[in-house]
Amino acid sequence: MQKQQYLSKNQKIVLEHVEKANQPLKAYSILYNVQKKGLKAPLQVYRALDKLVEIGKIHKIESRNAFVACKNSNCVVSNATAFSICESCEKVTEINNSKLSKYLSNFEDNSGMKYSKYNLEFFGLCKKCKNK
Amino acid sequence: MQKQQYLSKNQKIVLEHVEKANQPLKAYSILYNVQKKGLKAPLQVYRALDKLVEIGKIHKIESRNAFVACKNSNCVVSNATAFSICESCEKVTEINNSKLSKYLSNFEDNSGMKYSKYNLEFFGLCKKCKNK
């Protein structure tokens, strides 16, 4: 069986909802909002999310247990992700900075471990919140 | 009231247990193991962990929902953390690399956001697992 080319029904429903949001969503919030489209149980959402994360359409914000659509056209898979997170308003932005990604993708420490993947989360105050 | 100088009873118990482990522990695993020392409920463990994370004695591995003792003497607070995680054996190592931390602490993107904190998790295969 070939690598999946098209999204399945549930995967499409979940992805469309997450893409509309423009901000990270919690799995159960997704569930409540796609119930009218037929997804009734948590597992249906989690399974769609798992696949979408695997193929890089969605990223998980680990520190928030939330899911956001990829805004980065070259994120073919989620193997090199970086986000900025406002600790006040919780706004999350995907960082698309080629210097940073090159630096991190090439990073080696003295452990002899070669990294195939990373996730970086920056925290601070966004412009708006800084000026309050 | 002054900034806390000494750890409280529960904080000491939890920290000692996590330090002995040499690997990330789950909150409920900590709970089961410190019950003989008098901590009976999840909240007692979570509250101790919260404080220990706040003061930098313990870090949370966000992608694993697990807690590990700081191995980095200059991690006064957990505002700049980096870890390597083996996706096969789940071995976690705190990365102590001053170039990396300088690079990330000084990182600025075009969002106008100044970051006060970051957490970076690298994934891959450790030496042992690579040679299997």
Next chain:
DNA sequence: TCGTATATTGTTATAATATAACGTTATGTA
């Protein structure tokens, strides 16, 4: 087009992680 492997779905139940809310006790400071 039949057989087979894999992916996806649907469903119920349950596991694992984390916090709310309440009252009490301890500790530091004036």
Next chain:
DNA sequence: TACATAACGTTATATTATAACAATATACGA
């Protein structure tokens, strides 16, 4: 002492995520 803050203890509950099982759909080679 009086006051403020931190830590504690306890019960209940919220939130996040997966196990287990059966059914259906899709891709692909023989």
